[in-house]
Amino acid sequence: MTTRSRKQIILAAYVGGVNEHTLWEHPDAGSQIDFSTFRHVAQTAERGRFDYFFLAEGLALRARAGRIFEHDIAGRPDTLPVLAALAAVTSHIGLVGTLNATFNEPYELARQIASLDHLSGGRAGWNVVTSFDAFTGANFRRGGFLPHSERYVRAEETVATIRRLWDSWAEDAIVADKASGEFLADADAGAFVQTSSQFDIAGRFTVPRSPQGRPVIVQAGVSPQGRDFAASTADAIFSPYATLAEGKAFYADIKERAARFGRGPEEIKILPAAGFVLGDSQTDAEEKARHIREQQLTDKTIQVTFEQVWNRDLSAYDPDGPLPDIDPDPEAAPIIQGRAFVFQDRFETVRKWRELADERGLTLRGLAHEVSGKAAYVGTAAQIADQLDAFVQEDGGDGVVIGSHIVPAGLDEFVDQVVPLLQERGSLRTDYESTTLRDNLGLPVPARDAELAGIEAVR
């Protein structure tokens, strides 16, 4: 057994889409919906010994001023069936999907994720998100919206309830002894009761304990409430902080919060999303990155980027002109709907942007290049390997969630060129240690909560 002196980099892969980063105009761009696209990315990532393939979710098409937004990629498949199908064409890579805790009930989510865990031999993970907007709610019978203050309450109770359901079958509940005729060891298999502020449910869960027992739970969240929620319950955090300085601060904060919840630093992994642009030289990569940014930030994309913050129709403003001299209008109906609003304070954001634009003489286009997400890793394969390794070894994170601006083949060059360099330096596995996601991530296997308080009293 070899001892590892270096932290092992955790890699996840996502399929870019429904954002301005993914270039549908590129000649190499393929389908965003055909299964072959997802198969290609997942198999490429598995070839690169990635920990997991990650699939995001959408529950409403984005709209601008009440009209479906036409200028970026739109349309996604449903998360779970894609992951289940990918389980057929991969053998080791984890399969993690975003599933909304607001518009799904715990019983169905628990059985779907546990089913995926069985169907993949222990490779399932769930990225927990919540929705609060009535725009998305209009697609569901639940309708309406969830007050912001209740989002985490519902999310926390959903996760707790789902864990209860996952724990409702003992590991050895199924005997399946043909001779004795005993299929179940216990007539109570799957019995559960859960009472909380959001849920009052009881009965029998249909899915036996899955290979991972508890599939891996991933969360995102940067507010203090979100950080505590993740630090207390998540196995991994999908973070927005891909630079070393920001990453280190977030990393230290989360691991410290986790300790307060009695969890060790190895029990929660931190993984920012990161794009990359590979070149033959630094100059070549930077030139490519600049060209990609120009394609990503079309006039319409720039307009929408700023409309999201101003919450006003800015179509009259020249993208090559100055910033609008009017204030944001937070009271108006949202002009951009169906995409996450990432800016905390509209007025403060605009104030900072005006300062930056004045200082550097930036037009709207120039500002958009500065403030909207850039690829975290731009350089030669060796440079990217160095930076990524340093990011992990210096505790900027435990790894990254890598996406390419070209779907589906963009990840190939990362796997062909960067992965071998990471493997050479001993920072990335050359083969999988296990067939379960939890093991590959180096996460401890949580014990089943066998107490299941209340079950005996009810029955």
Added chain:
Amino acid sequence: MSSRLRIGVALDGAGWHPAAWREPSSRPAELFSPDYWVDLVRIAEEGLLDFATIEDSLALQSSERSGPDDRTDEVRGRLDALLIAARVSPATSHIGLIPTVTTTHTEPFHVSKAVATLDYTSEGRAGWQVKVSGRADEAAHFGRREHPGTEVSWGDPAFDVLVAELFDEAADAVEVVRRLWDSWEDDAEIRDVATDRFLDADKVHEIDFEGRWFSVRGPSITPRPPQGQPVVAALAHAEVPYRLAARAADVVFVTPTDAAHARAILDDVGAAATAVSREGSPLQVFADIVVFLDERDGESAADRLRRLDAVGRPLTSDARIFTGSASELADVIAEFGALGYDGVRLRPGVLTDDLPRIAGDLGAELRARGLFHDAYEADTLRGLLGLPENIPSRYAAV
């Protein structure tokens, strides 16, 4: 061979007999492993069967109608059927995949994109068996709906009202799902670099469904699936569900006990179609039959059934229980065909024994009589069933 019969198989646990899991061939420890399901569907595909349905429910299996039975001697526990179908889809290439999805507690928006996505992963082979849940224990798993409780059941007026409402709600759910499948026109994705437009918003439509139980705005998040409209199926035994099938489904599974009953059902289904003013393709009618086939040079199916019945709980069924040779079963199926049935859905008594005989002996017997195909003649489930393909979105400008 346009007049051929269609043959489907219904997969559930170890088979439809409660003691099926105890047979020597059965793989009870593998019921939750993907290989088990892949193997079964591949056997069906090798036999050129048109589709496999996969049973599901939102409660643990039970011999009781209203709640758990606490038995430990039968298969209990099951995986999500749609995800089983998705897992199987890349491992197969022609057979239709029809998972059961219960509409009572799930969101039509989720059902729509899940079945559409199965249609993508299977490249046009997806279907959906609509199921209604009237059980109190299933309602208690969700905790969101009023239910008259475990004391009332079928035949009770309060329960009958509930059932009628659940089927009406299910019809609304299917309507929403179908509208969402149509909400993107086939050519909505334009990728027009000149105008910087990925999508033509005029070809993506809100569905604006307003019903008694829910309203859904749409459009779908998932582009129109390969079949446009994946196949909707429903199991039905009586007037209320016949009406649901006539309103909402492409295919209905019915349970005739004999030829007279089979004729009566066809009349009832026809009457339901008239009553709801069904338009478009006629509702396809499939007879469900529980099947035990004779072992070649071995135990007869009738002996096997008697033996299995003696083990624990004897098999009871809503559908006719057939025991006999492949040739005798072919006679029965041919008779259904002559009456006007589109085909049969066979429920193997023991999956690991009866499915291979259905795929092998029965298929050969039907083929010899010119009643079954000798190669898959279509790539989509709609094509295999002889349903119209390339149906336009209802929202497409004429």
